Amino acid sequence: MTDTDNYQFIIVLIILIIVMVGFSMGLYTIIRNINHPLLSLHEISNDKSSDQSPNETLHFPADGNWHNIISNLSGLTCLQIIATANGRKGLGKHSIINAQALNAFGKGKITINQTFYGRMRWTRLSLRWKRNKLNYSLQIKTRHDYGDASYIQVFLKKLYQSEQTSQI
Secondary structure, three states: OOHHHHHHHHHHHHHHHHHHHHHHHOHHHHHHHHHOOOOOHHHHOOOHHHOOOOOEEEEEEOOOOOEEEEEEEOOEEEEEEEEEEEOOOOOOOEEEEEEEEEEEOOEEEEEEEEEEEOOOOOOOEEEEEEEOOOOEEEEEEEOOOOOOOOEEEEEEEEEEEOOOOOOO
């Protein structure tokens, strides 16, 4: 094989790879990324549901009592919650959770990833579904009082909320 044959083989191989990948990802995306290789996945994606910005940011006192994050829900609900609680500087009371809360007509499940710093497990945050006869709400609390000027900051994102209001 001559050098010309090697170059032609490499060019054909590159074209085949681009065509094969182009069918699965979209040729436009590949060509766009050749000039901008550092584009984030969010910028490349055509799916607008991947937006990670929260719908609401809420604040509650870190006093050890239950507080409604969202209430008067019915039907099917899927929420993403990121919450932090910080005590006064120097007290060593800190907690953060990333949770997904699902509920179907009052029967709910909450999946939590959590870490905390402080004495034992008292510095942790807790989430629960609270059900009434016709609706339900999501609540949060610290496991004990963090002290004055301490608060829980909640970033809430509604991933899904059905319009259906009657039980199946």
